Amino acid sequence: MSTVPGERPRRITAPREGPLLVEGPVEVVLEDGTTVSSERFCVALCTCRRSRAYPWCDTSHRQHPERGRPD
Amino acid sequence: MERVAKGLPREPELPPSRGPLSASVAGYLRHARRLPDHAAIGDAAPFGDDLQLALHLCYELHYRGFAGVDADREWDPELLRVRAALERPFLAALRTGASRHEHADDALDELLVEPVDGHGITHFLQDEGELWHLREYAAQRSVYHLKEADPHAWVLPRLWGRAKAGMAAVEFDEYGAGRAERVHARMFADLMTDLELDPAYGHYVYASGAEALAVVNLMSLFGLHRALRGALVGHFAAVETTSSPGSRRLARAMRRIGAGPAAEHFYREHVEADAVHEQIVRREVVAGLLEEEPQLDGDVAFGVDATGYLEERLADRLLAAWRAGESSLRTSLSTSPRTSLHPSV
Ligand SMILES: [Fe+2]
Numbered sequence: 001m002s003t004v005p006g007e008r009p010r011r012i013t014a015p016r017e018g019p020l021l022v023e024g025p026v027e028v029v030l031e032d033g034t035t036v037s038s039e040r041f042c043v044a045l046c047t048c049r050r051s052r053a054y055p056w057c058d059t060s061h062r063q064h065p066e067r068g069r070p071d
Numbered sequence: 072m073e074r075v076a077k078g079l080p081r082e083p084e085l086p087p088s089r090g091p092l093s094a095s096v097a098g099y100l101r102h103a104r105r106l107p108d109h110a111a112i113g114d115a116a117p118f119g120d121d122l123q124l125a126l127h128l129c130y131e132l133h134y135r136g137f138a139g140v141d142a143d144r145e146w147d148p149e150l151l152r153v154r155a156a157l158e159r160p161f162l163a164a165l166r167t168g169a170s171r172h173e174h175a176d177d178a179l180d181e182l183l184v185e186p187v188d189g190h191g192i193t194h195f196l197q198d199e200g201e202l203w204h205l206r207e208y209a210a211q212r213s214v215y216h217l218k219e220a221d222p223h224a225w226v227l228p229r230l231w232g233r234a235k236a237g238m239a240a241v242e243f244d245e246y247g248a249g250r251a252e253r254v255h256a257r258m259f260a261d262l263m264t265d266l267e268l269d270p271a272y273g274h275y276v277y278a279s280g281a282e283a284l285a286v287v288n289l290m291s292l293f294g295l296h297r298a299l300r301g302a303l304v305g306h307f308a309a310v311e312t313t314s315s316p317g318s319r320r321l322a323r324a325m326r327r328i329g330a331g332p333a334a335e336h337f338y339r340e341h342v343e344a345d346a347v348h349e350q351i352v353r354r355e356v357v358a359g360l361l362e363e364e365p366q367l368d369g370d371v372a373f374g375v376d377a378t379g380y381l382e383e384r385l386a387d388r389l390l391a392a393w394r395a396g397e398s399s400l401r402t403s404l405s406t407s408p409r410t411s412l413h414p415s416v
């Protein structure tokens with residue numbers, strides 16, 4: 001799935017809500033200077049900053065209503 | 072773990088029967104003559120143990136088969152006729168009992184709302200699950216996870232364009248992206264080893280209730296019929312959408328109980344992987360399919376609804392048993408490991 005550099009631009013899908021989708025593999029440099037990487041064909045980067053697996057999305061952006069889901 | 076690592080494991084034994092239908096299908100596979108007649112199938116409960124096991128036996132011929140059963144039985148016309156007769160009441164009961172949405176988007180949007188005070192199986196396991204609960208859960212889920220992604224691979228030749236590319240990309244990830252040790256089915260076998268369960272394919276079918284078998288039969292039903300490709304895609308979208316938060320709770324449960332690194336890793340990996348898969352399935356597979364074939368909108372919604380319906384039946388059974396302090400299995404697990412495996416500090 002990885003591309004030869006320069007062969008074509010890496011695609012990033014940027015929806016209004018939810019994570020940024022970036023074609024993998026990627027390396028992410030965090031604020032404290034540490035680097036995390038993922039070899040997945042596509043990674044979902046958290047943009048809401050609520051992920052407990054930051055920088056990877058863990059679906060924490062989803063809405064949480066007051067009550068449980070109606071059956 | 073070693074056993075799984077050494078190439079193709081042996082075929083599973085035929086499980087014990089649960090009534091006249093499963094007995095005659097199993098008998099037929101062992102070379103007896105009589106298959107169940109259609110009247111007997113009509114009398115059986117569509118979600119009951121006997122019909123669900125009979126269906127499971129028919130479907131497994133398309134996956135790994137059974138020890139001592141001729142591989143050619145997969146295309147035995149008499150057996151296929153019986154399989155179709157078993158599928159009809161199952162599908163009809165789902166259409167009447169499970170259908171709640173007309174449109175794929177409405178059905179899928181509903182899954183995006185995460186209740187704060189959720190009370191499903193994964194909430195129970197996260198909050199109060201003990202080792203024996205996690206072992207029972209893993210044993211029943213192994214009916215699917217040891218062939219994870221296989222029922223969905225059948226839809227690939229039936230898709231085109233974005234839907235096909237997206238589905239193939241997600242399946243590639245499910246199949247380890249080229250690395251055998253990362254195949255999700257293999258990672259689940261490693262989880263089972265951590266929990267001191269037998270990771271042999273099909274081993275826990277005998278202990279799994281009708282509700283657990285029905286969840287997997289649904290995938291095979293949708294996967295094997297091109298006519299149900301929309302429902303298969305809806306089913307897959309529902310699984311990928313609900314998996315990530317549920318996996319986080321299960322990873323916590325595994326950690327709290329000290330189940331071991333592979334057990335925790337399986338669910339940690341699914342938190343991240345399925346956050347991605349959800350996006351691809353929704354944007355590329357569902358949207359791509361409906362762009363090509365808009366008439367399948369209702370079928371996709373049905374696939375989502377049927378999945379939620381059968382998962383809820385399974386949750387009801389497991390939670391009712393566990394809240395009563397009883398085993399959720401047909402036969403409780405024979406081996407009793409140490410009460411704590413690898414206590415976490
Ligand atoms: Fe998976």
Ligand SMILES: [Fe+2]
Nearest residue numbers: 311344345348
């Ligand atoms: Fe997945």
